[in-house]
Amino acid sequence: MVPYLMTASPVEIIHADETLVVVAKAPGTPTQPDQTGDSSVLTLVQELIGSRLWPVHRIDRPASGIVLCARTTAAAAELSAQLASGRMERRYWALVAATDLPDSGELADRLVHDRRLNKSFVRTEGKQSALHYWVRGRGERYSLLEIALRTGRHHQVRAQLAHQGWPVRGDVKYGARRTLPGGGICLHAVRISLTHPVTGERLTFTTRPPSDPLWDALSTGIQPADGPDNDAPTHR
Numbered sequence: 001m002v003p004y005l006m007t008a009s010p011v012e013i014i015h016a017d018e019t020l021v022v023v024a025k026a027p028g029t030p031t032q033p034d035q036t037g038d039s040s041v042l043t044l045v046q047e048l049i050g051s052r053l054w055p056v057h058r059i060d061r062p063a064s065g066i067v068l069c070a071r072t073t074a075a076a077a078e079l080s081a082q083l084a085s086g087r088m089e090r091r092y093w094a095l096v097a098a099t100d101l102p103d104s105g106e107l108a109d110r111l112v113h114d115r116r117l118n119k120s121f122v123r124t125e126g127k128q129s130a131l132h133y134w135v136r137g138r139g140e141r142y143s144l145l146e147i148a149l150r151t152g153r154h155h156q157v158r159a160q161l162a163h164q165g166w167p168v169r170g171d172v173k174y175g176a177r178r179t180l181p182g183g184g185i186c187l188h189a190v191r192i193s194l195t196h197p198v199t200g201e202r203l204t205f206t207t208r209p210p211s212d213p214l215w216d217a218l219s220t221g222i223q224p225a226d227g228p229d230n231d232a233p234t235h236r
Contacts, residue, residue, distance in 0.1 A: 011044050014066075014205060019198050020079065021045060021053060021069045024207040027184025031058040031067055041067050056080055057090075060155065062171070064210055065092070065189025070197075078197040083152070089193040091224045092147040092157055093136070095186035095214060096166040097176065099143055104134045109163060113154040119173060120159040129153045131160060134225065137218035142169060144218040146190075146225060157187060169214070186215065191224040 010029040015022040023045055025031070030040045032055060046053050053069040054076035070076035082088040110126030113119075130150035137144035143166075147157055155174075161167065162174035168187050170180035180186070188209040195202055206224055209215045 009044070010039070011041050012207075013045060013048065014207060015203075016049060019071055019075045019196065021049065021071060022192070022205050023067045023069065025059070025064060025067055027062050027064040027210060028182055030061045031055055034061075042069070045069065057083055057152070059189050060158070060185075060187065062183060062185040063187040063189065064184065066090075066192050066205060066207055067189070068192060068194070075197045079194065082194055086150075087195065089191075090149055090189065091191035092149070093188045093190045093209060093219065093224075094145045094147060094157060094161065095142045095169040095218065096145055096161055097142060097169060098164075098166040099138050099141065101135065101143060101164070101166060104132070106130065106132050107160045107164065109160050111153045111156060111159055120153065120155040122159065122163045127151075127153060129156050129160060131157065136222055139214070139218055142214060142218065144222075158185075184210070186212075188215075 010026040012024045013021060014024050023041055025041050030038060032042050033040045042053055042055055051071060053071060054073065056068040056070055056076060056079045059065060059067060068079065070079055108130045109122045110124060111120045111129045112123040112126040114121060128151065132148045132150065133145045135143050136146050149156065158168055158171055158174045167175035168185050170176055170185040172179050191206045193202065193204040209219060
């Protein structure tokens with residue numbers, strides 16, 4: 001493990017070895033280079049460690065949290081296979097504008113990605129999409145959800161929550177009333193569990209959401225639930 005500390009940076013490396021790199025990104029930073037030309041997780045971390053990386057998955061630009069990168073093509077292939085087969089577990093936290101939702105539940109919808117709008121919609125002809133959620137905290141106007149993805153569709157969490165009438169805080173693209181300073185949204189990739197491609201060791205990494213009064217109020221003292229099949233307790 002290589003302990004990097006990147007103060008006041010949009011990325012922080014929380015684990016690095018010869019095979020993989022685990023990064024925590026700030027909201028507003030793209031995972032890979034895009035047409036804006038803004039610095040991405042991939043370019044920033046490659047410059048820092050001085051070697052090429054292959055991103056195993058992406059998280060939306062306005063979201064924050066864990067991004068996994070491989071340092072070899074073989075590792076990228078193995079980690080991608082874990083992701084596709086469900087052997088890699090990813091958890092998200094989201095602050096949603098709703099307080100009367102059930103303590104837990106499964107959301108199953110069919111999503112269509114409109115490339116022109118860069119937005120996903122629930123449509124009968126769409127691809128099957130599913131997630132499980134638990135309420136981890138409730139405030140006066142917002143709730144903290146923990147989410148386990150069953151599938152990995154474009155903007156899946158944002159689109160499915162919005163379809164329920166529970167838009168993610170700051171996500172005006174999917175129905176939130178107002179933006180947040182800096183343009184980020186309160187969707188955070190909080191936890192990832194995977195099997196190391198070389199050692200076979202099961203590894204779990206977590207990262208706290210960005211410092212924010214509402215994130216702090218609803219998530220302080222809470223850790224992501226342990227394991228893919230364990231119901232997370234409700235925190236009131």
